Amino acid sequence: MSIAIEVKNISHNFKDKVVCDNISMDFEEDKIYGLLGKNGAGKSTLINIITNQLICDSGEVKIFGKNPREDVSVLEDVCVVREKEFFDATYKVKDIFKAYSYFYKDYDYKLQDKLCRLFEINKKLVYKKLSRGMKTLVSNIIGICSNAPITIFDEPTIGLDAVNRQEFYNVLLESYMDKNRTIIISTHLINEVEELLEKVLMIKDGKVKVDDYIDEVRDKSHYISGKREDLNRLSILQEMILAKSFGNNKMCAYYGDINNEDFIMIENSDIELDKMSLQDLFINMNKKEEALYEK
Numbered sequence: 001m002s003i004a005i006e007v008k009n010i011s012h013n014f015k016d017k018v019v020c021d022n023i024s025m026d027f028e029e030d031k032i033y034g035l036l037g038k039n040g041a042g043k044s045t046l047i048n049i050i051t052n053q054l055i056c057d058s059g060e061v062k063i064f065g066k067n068p069r070e071d072v073s074v075l076e077d078v079c080v081v082r083e084k085e086f087f088d089a090t091y092k093v094k095d096i097f098k099a100y101s102y103f104y105k106d107y108d109y110k111l112q113d114k115l116c117r118l119f120e121i122n123k124k125l126v127y128k129k130l131s132r133g134m135k136t137l138v139s140n141i142i143g144i145c146s147n148a149p150i151t152i153f154d155e156p157t158i159g160l161d162a163v164n165r166q167e168f169y170n171v172l173l174e175s176y177m178d179k180n181r182t183i184i185i186s187t188h189l190i191n192e193v194e195e196l197l198e199k200v201l202m203i204k205d206g207k208v209k210v211d212d213y214i215d216e217v218r219d220k221s222h223y224i225s226g227k228r229e230d231l232n233r234l235s236i237l238q239e240m241i242l243a244k245s246f247g248n249n250k251m252c253a254y255y256g257d258i259n260n261e262d263f264i265m266i267e268n269s270d271i272e273l274d275k276m277s278l279q280d281l282f283i284n285m286n287k288k289e290e291a292l293y294e295k
């Protein structure tokens with residue numbers, strides 16, 4: 001397993017707001033990551049730190065083993081696609097493509113033209129005349145065609161209609177199959193990316209809450225429901241999040257392995273154990289601390 005990006009003990013505050021609280025994570029080469037977190041969780045801040053656009057208070061980032069603060073040339077291997085790109089709005093789309101394509105040595109011009117046809121982007125138009133969704137698509141096309149060894153999409157489907165969202169993910173996946181690379185999709189729209197992801201990183205309150213392969217995430221995501229007195233006997237009680245309450249019956253979300261002792265107790269009582277979707281895991285994990293199950 002080779003590491004594309006190593007994030008080591010990153011901390012960053014904006015005044016008294018802690019956005020990254022000693023975050024460490026590795027992004028492996030040639031995998032598709034979901035960087036998930038609710039609005040304001042710190043996804044964009046983390047991306048800015050990784051790409052050297054923001055100097056963090058402490059910690060270190062390495063891209064292919066090199067610190068981008070010491071060797072900016074490693075950033076040539078990184079393409080970041082943002083919702084708001086800072087293109088000169090008076091440029092024609094074709095000139096924007098041309099300008100950006102120079103940055104990436106494996107830029108795929110043929111694919112760019114194919115995607116322009118698919119998404120009906122008129123390259124002769126001045127950028128500012130494009131609709132919001134079209135602007136997003138221009139950025140996404142650059143991201144896909146860059147073929148950069150690390151490509152980061154920060155909220156790539158904002159402003160896109162359902163058809164173009166699906167189409168974008170299809171072409172992204174096709175392009176990834178054609179040329180593996182590390183792809184990071186930062187989003188809070190879980191349902192639409194779930195099928196694409198190989199690894200999931202979930203951040204909350206400046207900390208990493210989930211850092212697992214998608215299959216592990218599915219295996220570790222549970223709903224546990226039953227009568228209060230039965231649930232109270234479980235050793236994982238402190239980590240359970242109250243999802244729903246119907247009188248004496250509770251439904252809790254739990255992320256983790258279920259130990260043998262608890263498993264036997266569940267088997268021998270009226271407690272129900274069900275799978276929880278990634279979307280529900282995200283929702284429950286982002287509940288306020290008060291939602292932790294209490295006796």
Ligand SMILES: Nc1ncnc2c1ncn2[C@@H]1O[C@H](COP(=O)(O)OP(=O)(O)OP(=O)(O)O)[C@@H](O)[C@H]1O
Nearest residue numbers: 014017019037038039040041042043044045046188
């Ligand atoms: N330049 C800045 N100055 C002050 N506070 C900032 C700055 N940039 C971000 N923040 C704050 O840091 C927190 C994290 O913001 P960030 O944009 O990283 O979140 P995000 O997870 O990308 O959110 P979203 O999904 O809404 O884009 C927010 O509370 C935001 O207000």
